[in-house]
Structure formats: structure tokens, C-alpha cells
Amino acid sequence: MTVVVTRNVPERYRGFLASCMLEIAPGVYTSPRMTRAIRDRVWNVCVEWCGLLPLDGAVVMTWRDAKEHGGQGVLTLGVPKKDIRELDGVRLVRRELSADELSEN
Numbered sequence: 001m002t003v004v005v006t007r008n009v010p011e012r013y014r015g016f017l018a019s020c021m022l023e024i025a026p027g028v029y030t031s032p033r034m035t036r037a038i039r040d041r042v043w044n045v046c047v048e049w050c051g052l053l054p055l056d057g058a059v060v061m062t063w064r065d066a067k068e069h070g071g072q073g074v075l076t077l078g079v080p081k082k083d084i085r086e087l088d089g090v091r092l093v094r095r096e097l098s099a100d101e102l103s104e105n
Helices: 011-020 036-048 099-104
Strands: 002-007 022-025 028-031 058-064 072-078 082-087 090-095
Touching (some): 002 036, 011 028, 036 072
Antiparallel strands (some): 022 028, 058 072, 082 090
């Protein structure tokens, strides 16, 4: 199962993703049997269009992958930038704090 979740993306993304996946909720697309080649092509199109994302736009793709930690592959585009790391077999997500978040501490 491949899942793509979008946040505040141009209509171009929505039209493209809906042409090859089922939109089960606003901005949430799924495909139960997407091949790796198709998944790579879909992701490459999202990367090519990345410059069109607004400041708060984002795209996340996840799929079952036995070779990855936790059996799940994950790719992200957009803001806030997320850095996905593996630590002792667990995936952790790290992101930079905004100026407002830093001032709260």
C-alpha cells in the first residue's frame, strides 16, 4: 500500500495524484498495488514540482518496504523540513524549531 499525504499544495498536485491514486480524504491518496517504478515516477514528479509549493506546503509518501527499518519507506517534501533518522531500530523525526518555538523555552 502506497499512501501520499499533501498539505496546501497547488491543484496540479491534486489532479496528478488523483490520476494514479484514489483520494480517500482531502489530500490523502492511496494505491494498494503501486509498483516501485510507478511510485518512483510519482515521487519524481512531486520533486520536479517542489518549487511550486507554498511556504507551508508539504508532501509525504509512505509505502511498505521490508528493507527499511520498521518495514516502511518514507519520503518528505516541503516545510517544515523533517529529517527522518533511524536510532536503535526506531525511526525518529527531527525538525528545526521556529523562532516562536525557540522563544517559548
